Amino acid sequence: MRIDVITLFPEMFAGPFGESIIKRAVEHGILDIHFTNFRDFAFDKHRQVDDSPFGGGSGMVLKPEPLFRAVRHVKEETAEYTNRRILLMDPSGVPFHQDKAKELAAYEQLIFICGHYEGFDARITENLADEAISIGDYVLTGGELPAMVITDAVARMLPGVLGSEESAPTDSFYHGLLEFPQYTRPREFEEMQVPEILFSGDHGKIREWRRQQSLRITQKNRPDLLERAELTKEDRAFLASIISCECADRQDRDGTQ
Numbered sequence: 001m002r003i004d005v006i007t008l009f010p011e012m013f014a015g016p017f018g019e020s021i022i023k024r025a026v027e028h029g030i031l032d033i034h035f036t037n038f039r040d041f042a043f044d045k046h047r048q049v050d051d052s053p054f055g056g057g058s059g060m061v062l063k064p065e066p067l068f069r070a071v072r073h074v075k076e077e078t079a080e081y082t083n084r085r086i087l088l089m090d091p092s093g094v095p096f097h098q099d100k101a102k103e104l105a106a107y108e109q110l111i112f113i114c115g116h117y118e119g120f121d122a123r124i125t126e127n128l129a130d131e132a133i134s135i136g137d138y139v140l141t142g143g144e145l146p147a148m149v150i151t152d153a154v155a156r157m158l159p160g161v162l163g164s165e166e167s168a169p170t171d172s173f174y175h176g177l178l179e180f181p182q183y184t185r186p187r188e189f190e191e192m193q194v195p196e197i198l199f200s201g202d203h204g205k206i207r208e209w210r211r212q213q214s215l216r217i218t219q220k221n222r223p224d225l226l227e228r229a230e231l232t233k234e235d236r237a238f239l240a241s242i243i244s245c246e247c248a249d250r251q252d253r254d255g256t257q
Helices: 009-019 020-027 065-076 098-104 122-127 145-155 203-219 223-227 235-257
Strands: 001-009 032-037 084-095 109-114 131-134
Touching: 001 009, 001 065, 001 145, 009 020, 009 032, 009 145, 020 032, 020 145, 032 065, 065 109, 065 122, 084 098, 084 145, 098 145, 122 131, 122 223, 131 145, 203 223, 203 235
Parallel strands: 001 032, 001 109, 084 109, 084 131
Antiparallel strands: none
């Protein structure tokens, strides 16, 4: 996959993309990452990329000309890539999630547009990008951090990026649930024990325990995920038992207060 990042601050990516999994993916030829500073495509003498908003208001808005020119330049330089997606990093965009990471991993090329200042001229949003994506309900200084996050999440979906092909499917969100608890040596630490089921050698029982732990953690921390998760009849019965126990515990506490 080729990644193109259109940004005013390409230096920001040196640390995150120069270490760990992303670095190895680049070294192994799985990822090809390039940066384009769209200030280079502002042709006035001041190389201005932003201006005050029409109609008044605070802050500065990114002008359309430099970004349109930058994206067109990248597309011309990479004309061999026909299966591409142009992504605008924008807090007003659709929420990013694991299914979107899997979807984006199917493209040959991703072009990230990273903004700054108050926002984008709406003609960029409406006519240049294929879609706008947000990584959460908060506002960041620019689109560079979201582009890093999405690149990392998408890269994990590409064959050969992770050490084991089984790693990604066990991640949180991959199948709609949060990940089950993991343990390693020592078996006992400061009187804290590893669950005995993990030493049973019964792989069927271990899978069942892990599934139930995923359900338990998801119910506790992100119950909204359960609404769209693919649940079996056994899953629903287990969740019902959890909810029943929680209700009983609350009634017991209320009765002793």
